[in-house]
Amino acid sequence: MRFLAPAGLTASIALGTMVGAIGCATARPASEVGRRNEIEVAEIRSAPNRLLTAADIVRVLRPEMLTSRDRTSSRSTVGATNAIQVYVDGIPNGGYEALASVPATAVARLQRLTPVEASSRYGGSHPGGVILVTTMASAARP
Numbered sequence: 001m002r003f004l005a006p007a008g009l010t011a012s013i014a015l016g017t018m019v020g021a022i023g024c025a026t027a028r029p030a031s032e033v034g035r036r037n038e039i040e041v042a043e044i045r046s047a048p049n050r051l052l053t054a055a056d057i058v059r060v061l062r063p064e065m066l067t068s069r070d071r072t073s074s075r076s077t078v079g080a081t082n083a084i085q086v087y088v089d090g091i092p093n094g095g096y097e098a099l100a101s102v103p104a105t106a107v108a109r110l111q112r113l114t115p116v117e118a119s120s121r122y123g124g125s126h127p128g129g130v131i132l133v134t135t136m137a138s139a140a141r142p
Contacts, residue, residue: 036062036064037062037065037111037112037113038109038110038111038112039057039058039061039062039109039110039111040108040109041107041108041109041136043061044057044061044104044107047060047061051104052103052104053099053100053101053102053103053104054099054100054102054103054104054107054110054133055096055097055099055100055102056104057104057107057110058099058110058131062110062112065110065112065131066084066096083095083126083127083128083129084096084128084129084130084131085118085126085128085129085130085131086098086099086130086131086133087122087130087131087132087133088102088133088135089133089134089135089137089138090132090138096131099131099133102133102135105136106135106136106137107133107134107135107136108134108135108136108138108139109132109133109134109139110131110132110133110134111131111132111134112129112130112131112132113126113129113130113131113132114129115127115128115129117129117130118130
């Protein structure tokens with residue numbers, strides 16, 4: 001006895017396979033995905049613009065780090081910087097405005113943590129995520 005799948009099931013399987021293949025073809029490489037949440041000193045120094053503060057670095061090189069997810073919908077909101085927390089060398093320093101007090105010459109690395117990553121690392125609620133600033137002095141320590 002031979003099993004015949006209903007026509008709708010066959011179409012669903014074919015559609016699912018096609019969507020999966022398209023998703024794989026358009027997916028970014030893992031190394032590129034990680035880079036969009038990090039800015040290293042070499043990239044900062046090679047920037048064409050004169051960057052004076054850590055806020056300038058983020059705004060010019062990775063403006064998407066300032067994108068926050070709206071919890072009530074699936075839309076992204078750019079400029080929702082009031083919920084982002086800034087940690088300099090592991091110490092909380094306030095919100096986005098704290099980036100303006102860190103000179104660009106002192107920055108070794110900037111990293112963006114999603115709200116889930118930030119909450120699991122630091123506890124509590126971080127609805128806008130966290131931007132971690134590692135200074136040259138901290139990076140030089142063993």
